[in-house]
Each structure stands twice: as C-alpha cells, then as structure tokens.
Amino acid sequence: MNYISLEAAKKIYDCAKSCKIHWHNIEHNKFKEFCLDISKFDRLVAEIDDFPLKDFIRLLRRYRFKLSAAPVEFNNPAVISSNMIDKLSGYIKEFELTYPSIANEASTLFEKITNIASTSENPLLDYITSNFNSDKDTALLIKDSSLILPAEVIFSRYKNLQNLHLLRPHQMRGGACYNQLIVAGPSLWFPSFIFDSPRAYEIHILKYQWVKDSCKTESAFLESSIPKVASRGRKSFKENISLENVVLENSINSEELLYSIDWDNFSVDFTSTGGKSSSYEHARARLFLLEKEYAVFLEVSENSKALVIDIEEDENEEEEQESRVKRINVNDIQEEMFLLLRAGGGGDYIVPVADQILGDKAVQARKSQERWKQLLRKIVKRRGIQEVCLALKSLGSPRASETNARNWMSSKSIKPADYQDFLAIMRLIRLEKEASKYWKIAQAIEHAHRRAGYYIRNELLNKVMHTDLSNLERTGKMDFYLEQAGGGALTAIRVEGKSPGFYEVPISRLGVYFERDV
C-alpha cells in the first residue's frame, strides 16, 4: 500500500463522515425476462450432471453477468461472439436428442439470447449518460477486469463522460477520493470496504431492478470501548440512503447473478488438451485465475516456488530476500499478488537462460539427461513403480520411494540430490560405467539453472525498482524485458483467485498462462 498524505487521509475521514449511498434500479423488460428464465432453467436442470448442459448454462450465466456488471452494449464482442452463438446452437441440437424434455426451454433461452444480442442497447450506459457527468470528479467501479477496456472505448465517445475514472475494486484501497463513485452492479458483489471505508462523498449503486441487494454492517470487534453516545462507528447503510432497494416478487439474489468458475469443468477443458499425456509427466497443480481472463496451473509440491511481485511489501528493504520480488511457496500466493510468468506463455523461464549459460554444451547436456530419464521411464512402464523402487533400494538407493522415483523420472527435476540414488538408477538402466559422466552433466545443468535463477531475479529486481509500478497496479499486467539475463521477457500478471482444490496437469502445461474463456 502506498503512502497516503495527511491531506488525503483527512479526505478519507471526511468521506467516512458524510458519504451518502444511493441505489438506482434500471429497467429493461426483455433482459429481465431473459435473466429470470436462466435462473428457472438452472433450477430445472440442477440435478443433471452433464458437461454440455453445464457449459450451456455457464455461457448464458456469463453473458447475463457481464451485461449486469458494466455499461456495455448487448452485442458487444467482449460479452458475446459468433463462436459463442454457434456453440450454444450446437448444444441445442444435442439437447433435442439427449434431453428432449428440456430442449424446448433451452431453445427458448437460445432465441432470447440471440434476440437480445442482436441489438446494441445499453441500458446502464443510457442511465449513466442521463444522470451523471464526469465534471464532478466521478469514478465508475467495475468488477470484471475484462470489461474495463470495452467500457473505456464506449465512454470515449461521450464528451460528458470522457474524464470518468474507470476503476477496479483493488484501486479503492489507496488514498484517492472522488466526489461520486458509480458502482456497476449490486453492492454485495464488492468487498465491504468500498462502502464502509468509502473513498467518495456519494456512492451510486447501479443495478437492474430485479436484482435483490442488501446492505449489512457488522461491528468488527466482539465488544467496544467507545461509549455508545460517541460512536459514529462504521457507517450504517440505513443512514443517508435514498431510493431504498425495493424487493420484487420476481427477483434474483445478487450472488446468484455472479459468474463463478465451475472448477470441475475448468479442469476438463484445459488439462486434457495440453501437452504430452504420459502419466509420469503429470504433476499436482493448483489453478490460478489471472487478470484479463487468463489462468495458469502451478505445481504445488512442498518445494514448489513461484516468482511474484508483492506490491504490499516495502521497497528498499535491507535484506535482499525480503523485497517486492520474491520466490514464495506456491501455496502462499495470494490474490492481488503479481505472478511472474514467461511472456507469451512459454512455460519455464529458467531453461532458456540456463541453456545460454551452458552454451555449446546445452544440447548435448539436455539429450544426455533425457536419455537416462527415458530409460528409467521405460523400466517403470514395464515393471511398475513399486517393483522399480524395490530394485533401486537393492541397488543401493537410500531414498527410493514412489514419490522420489516419479520426481527422478520427471523432466521437471534435474537429478537426485544424493549420488547414491543416482548410481542406483544408473545400475538399474545398465549405465553404471558411465554414471560418473552423467552425474557431472547433471551437476552442470543444475549449476546453470541456479545461475540462471540468480541472473533473472537480479535483473528483475533492478527492473522493478526502476519501474513505476502504479501502471502495473492499474492495468494488472506488464512485461519486463530482460536484456542482460539472456533476453526474453517475463510477464507480471495479477492473481484474481485460486482453485480450492488440485488437479493432475501435464507438466508441459505448468506455468503456461492461457486465456480462460474460449
């Protein structure tokens, strides 16, 4: 968190004192019908566990959410595409055969979405242009990062909205205060600090009329040391509220409207389509959702680390290891940290630099390493992992186990830590006479990897120190070009979420970021 001046802090407390919250209900009959019908259909098919059906609903929900979350046209390419329409159409044909009992309802929904998506109506924008102008130092808060750019393009066409600040929730943590904050979507979509630690004198919540929204304030502590008379505590939403939220009979809860990731389907989409499918070349990984609808799988073993930029940390720390650029355990990666990944989705950023360090020897070294690993994999395939572990133990391996054997075979690991384990492997694959030669090569690769990591981190530290990170904070993604450390680039990209569970992912997919929604 950046320094906030005394003057800025004064404004923050002024906002806390006098902030008024207003709800604005937007009407649109066709869109309302469509939204309510999706919920009905969802309830109808809730018990059916079928991928095409789940994907059909996912696409509809996504469209519904995005239109509720930003002032974009119903036919904006950021929310709907011809690919998506084709996909939905394909599912309809499938349902006529597989689920005839619900095919009619699905077809009706499809008609409605194609109807709505054929128009350029934009009810949220119409409301904003009629009721607000950016001369009053106004900001618009948008939940979904992928909608910022499309919204920017739209607002650039309106003179009275050209100075509107388009913000994401994390940007409300700082010291900047506004006269007006327009919130696109119900209040429950956003972190509570937007409303209980406001950075605006007026907050205007724009939501569709049929969306239920409620506000709740809770005391932070179990008891208070402040006399009740003096307490102006956290602002009660019930004070200074106009256009009180009206609950209608036909309505949807705001949480239901949120487009949440179906983690199980996510893994089916991406993990089965990437890379080699050898069962020994898979790793346990967690899925991280990134800014601008990207995602990445990262391995989660005990020693798995990732390079991150943590803007929350102090600059100019005395100890180099504790600074904004650091290697942390994958399990410790939090939302709003910035992951550093190979630009262009190239996976491992160490290997190319290590190869440069190895120079002429790189190709031969990698071939040699792959050779003994490949021979080991063949034996495991023939005899099974348990038998191989027993065999390695009998050949002198002190640490042979299923986990270790898988690691030793994996192209992600360079060599066993102990020479005795390595020698046992060489004996097993009948390369004992060349054990020493292969060991030296493996050591050279390991040394090159360590030096590569050192160069990359040092150059990155230098780059980050001299880069204005406020741009990274604002856009959520930035490339860092590493001229010194063998060239290439790393991309810093904000983490937006992480999967609750783990997946078995081909090693070739690890660290390769990809676009989430196709």
Next chain:
Amino acid sequence: MNILNNLLDKNGCDLPEWCHFFADTGAFLVNKEKHGERLVAATSNPTRAFAAAFLATGFVIAKAKKTKKSKNTLNDHFKFLCSQEKNTKLIFKSSKRKKIGFFDGIDWIPELQQDAVRIRLNDKNKTTDVIPRERAFEISIAPDQNVNISSRQVGYQVNINESFVEYFLKSYTKEFIAKSNLDCVIIGRLNCITNEIEDKFFNIKGENNKFVRGKLQDILRTRRLLREGESYKTDIIPTSKSKAQFGSSEVPGLVVFDSALGFLRLKDYYQNSHWVVLLDRTELSHSEGLEQLNWEFMQNRSGDVIKTEFKDVPPGVELVIYREAFK
C-alpha cells in the same frame, strides 16, 4: 485528554480530530497500565495513514510525563553517571557536537562550586572534557559499549529540536532527550511510517504568536532514523522481517502493529509488551487479522473491556481495549 494540545499542521491549521483521537488513545494506555497485566487495544479504521505515528507520539509523551512525576532528577542522573565503571563509554555534548569518550572519574570545578564528570577522548594527547553536574543530562551511556572511538573524532552535529519537544515536556525535555528507553516499537511498512514521522512537519504556536516547527520524529526519537549512539525512545520494525531485530533483553513497553499482516507475522515475538493493533479495513489481510484478534480476545482477556470516555470518536473508527495477564 488532548495530549497534543495546540499541535497544528504545517499551515498553522488545527489538526483533524482523528489525529488527536489516536494520540489520546496512546496516552490513555499509559494511564491504564497496571502491574502484572498488559493492555491490548485494537482499532478498525478506514485507513492506516498516520494512526500509528500519532498513537506512538501520544504514548511516548504520556510515558515521559508519568516518568517525570516519579522524581527522576538531574542529581539522580549525575549519581548514575558517577556510579559507572571507569572507561565506560559515554556520549556527551561538546560545543554543539556529540562525541564519545571514556568515563575517567569525577572532578571538582571551583569556579562553579560543582562536581563534574571527567570524560577522556581517545586521541594521542588523552584530552579530557569536564561536564559539570548542572549539564549532566548532556551525557548518556553509549548504548553500544563495543563501538569504536576514533582517535581523530570530529563528532556529529546535534540535531535535536528541543524547543518543539519542550512544548510538550517542559523542564523534563533535557532528561527525556538524554536517556534511551524503548518505549514503543511500530511494526509496519517502513517507508510509509518514515514518511509520516520524518518528512511531515507540524507547528506549535509558541510565545508571542511565534510558530515552532517540528516533526513527530523529534518526539518519537526512532532509533532506526537516528545516528548510532543517539538516545532513542522508539523504533520501527518492517513487517517483512522474520524475527525481532533488537537484542532480546530490550522489551518495548508498547508494540503498535500498523497492519494486520504485521500483527499476524510478528505478534508471537512480543508477548511481554502492550499491544495496539491497527486494522485498516482496506488491507488485504484485514479479515484474517480481525479473526485472530477476536480469537485472542476470547481466549486471553482478563476482566471486562476497558471503557473510554472519548467524546469525539472519528467516523468509521471502532476501538476495543482490554487486559491480559502477562504470559
């Protein structure tokens, strides 16, 4: 309470009420100290800005005033100096510069009819300085007795804004500046806190409507921002540190956790100090910090919550103060 009475901003305007609230909370804790128990206070705020700085300032001033009342006088300090072993390293003021020398004994100055401390420098002539009793507060024990003393010592210019501190501590000022005591440690973002206490100037309207300019560091005397050997009252520990940075024998009176993250990471190292936990609601770790704090409250609280009589609580701020037995 108004412990920072008449402190104005750099333009001579009144400080916002929330600045006084945090300072008075710090002072309130001093008044509630009780032997055998420690105090835990927590606030939930719309921003962390300046809260720790003002709270620590209020605490340090109130602590100094309380110490003053316990009759720690010039004579006591002189006796204390005279009781040191020969060759103990002392920091003393010599012609507006601070130098380090060896305690060499006691002299008598007939012209002043006073005894005096004799301090020997490390130069080839073994030059001595004689400081009379009335200036005893200009001498302090060097915190690091292993510090090297150059044979060609020039010393460093004394940079103490005495007139600013004097407004709050009156006649106790010299004694306050002379002695080191770790009253308070702030754990938080080093750069932010440093900016707040070192780079931000305030004013006091003194006599004849003249403004006396100063900064919170003039009162806080944060060790990290002082030269080696200067007397200190507080220190700052960056949140990212993995363990306490000063000698295990030095336990601060108060630890101010200027973020939930600092509290979660380092609270176990300060079980023998009073705590203030400042929770900024916009901070990422806020809910985790709050959960931990409420758990601590349920598990360790001793007696009822301590009620304050603050009349003007800043909007959006919550406060709880309770006692815990020392572990």
